[in-house]
Amino acid sequence: MSQPKRVLIVDDDEGFAESNKDLLEAYGYEVHTAQDGATGLRMARSVRPDVMILDVMMATDTEGFEVARKIPDSPELKDMAVLLVTGVARALRLPAACNRTRPGCPSPASWTSPSPRSV
Numbered sequence: 001m002s003q004p005k006r007v008l009i010v011d012d013d014e015g016f017a018e019s020n021k022d023l024l025e026a027y028g029y030e031v032h033t034a035q036d037g038a039t040g041l042r043m044a045r046s047v048r049p050d051v052m053i054l055d056v057m058m059a060t061d062t063e064g065f066e067v068a069r070k071i072p073d074s075p076e077l078k079d080m081a082v083l084l085v086t087g088v089a090r091a092l093r094l095p096a097a098c099n100r101t102r103p104g105c106p107s108p109a110s111w112t113s114p115s116p117r118s119v
Contacts, residue, residue, distance in 0.1 A: 004030045008049035010040030010067065011085070012058040020053070037067040044077055056086035 007029050011017045014035065021031040032047050034040035036058055044052055052071075056064035064084060071077045 004028050005051070006030045006032070006047060006049040007051050007053065008032045008034065008040065008044055008047060009053045010034045010037065010043075010058075010064070011053070011055035012036060013055070013087075016055075037063045041067055041070060041074075044071075044080065045074065048076065049080060051081040051083060053083045053085060056084050 007024055009017045009020055009031065011033075012035050017033040017035070021033055024031045032043055032049065034043045040052070040054065054064045054067060056062070058064060060066075064086070068082055068084065071080065071082060
């Protein structure tokens with residue numbers, strides 16, 4: 001039997017982290033959570049997740065970015081996939097459903113497509 005994929009959710013919103021943990025565990029993933037970036041990095045080094053789901057805006061508006069920048073410097077984490085999530089639409093009071101043609105949404109020029117990476 002194969003080992004379940006490990007996921008680490010790093011988010012200061014306990015409700016978000018726990019509800020996603022429950023969902024992912026229902027699909028057979030091994031899920032760990034951390035509520036801040038420093039704890040998330042320590043936990044990532046110990047549990048070696050296959051993917052980190054990382055909130056961008058935690059204690060500061062850029063805490064997630066700061067964590068993401070440290071990951072390539074850790075040889076044990078260099079192959080870990082990172083999925084950045086954010087509530088920036090709420091923080092910036094953007095419309096709930098943004099698309100390329102809706103007024104008030106970020107410019108399409110600011111959007112980039114990440115390269116696909118399997119977990």
